[in-house]
Amino acid sequence: MATGYWDTVFDPRFMLHREVNEWNDIQDLQDQTADAAAQLRQLTKIATAAHRQLYELSITTGVLVKMLAEANLLDVEVLRTRAEAELAAARAQPPPPVVIPDPWASAPAQAAVQAAPPAAAPVTCPLCGKQVPANQTTITARGTVCDGCAATQR
Numbered sequence: 001m002a003t004g005y006w007d008t009v010f011d012p013r014f015m016l017h018r019e020v021n022e023w024n025d026i027q028d029l030q031d032q033t034a035d036a037a038a039q040l041r042q043l044t045k046i047a048t049a050a051h052r053q054l055y056e057l058s059i060t061t062g063v064l065v066k067m068l069a070e071a072n073l074l075d076v077e078v079l080r081t082r083a084e085a086e087l088a089a090a091r092a093q094p095p096p097p098v099v100i101p102d103p104w105a106s107a108p109a110q111a112a113v114q115a116a117p118p119a120a121a122p123v124t125c126p127l128c129g130k131q132v133p134a135n136q137t138t139i140t141a142r143g144t145v146c147d148g149c150a151a152t153q154r
């Protein structure tokens, strides 16, 4: 005889089996939620630390600019113009990959991430228009130019 709905719905063994499965599912969901909450707390901690670091770096840069301007070693308006031009050029390129340390990664894996050299973004020389790696450029009064143009400017 086939087991129908009414045969199982009042069968205590069937009901218990179903309740145990549901209870296990709920336990799994609670574990996953706790893991996600822990990861979120860790990410919030990292973001807060990064924000604080950025804030302090910004203040330090401001002090540096003031000191250089006070010593007549820097024209703040030229700095502003040059920085805006460089930032506009940088924004036109895709941003560098964000590397967030994985607090759960093993120590060797973290070391490998930190040891990876940053990708050199190509720079377009404003004088000759050539694209060169950033490590083959020179910062001059006319902007960041390729080493070839920098040599002829001297």
Ligand SMILES: [Zn+2]
Pocket (backbone or CB within 6 Å): 125, 126, 127, 128, 129, 130, 145, 146, 147, 148, 149, 150
């Ligand atoms: Zn050039």
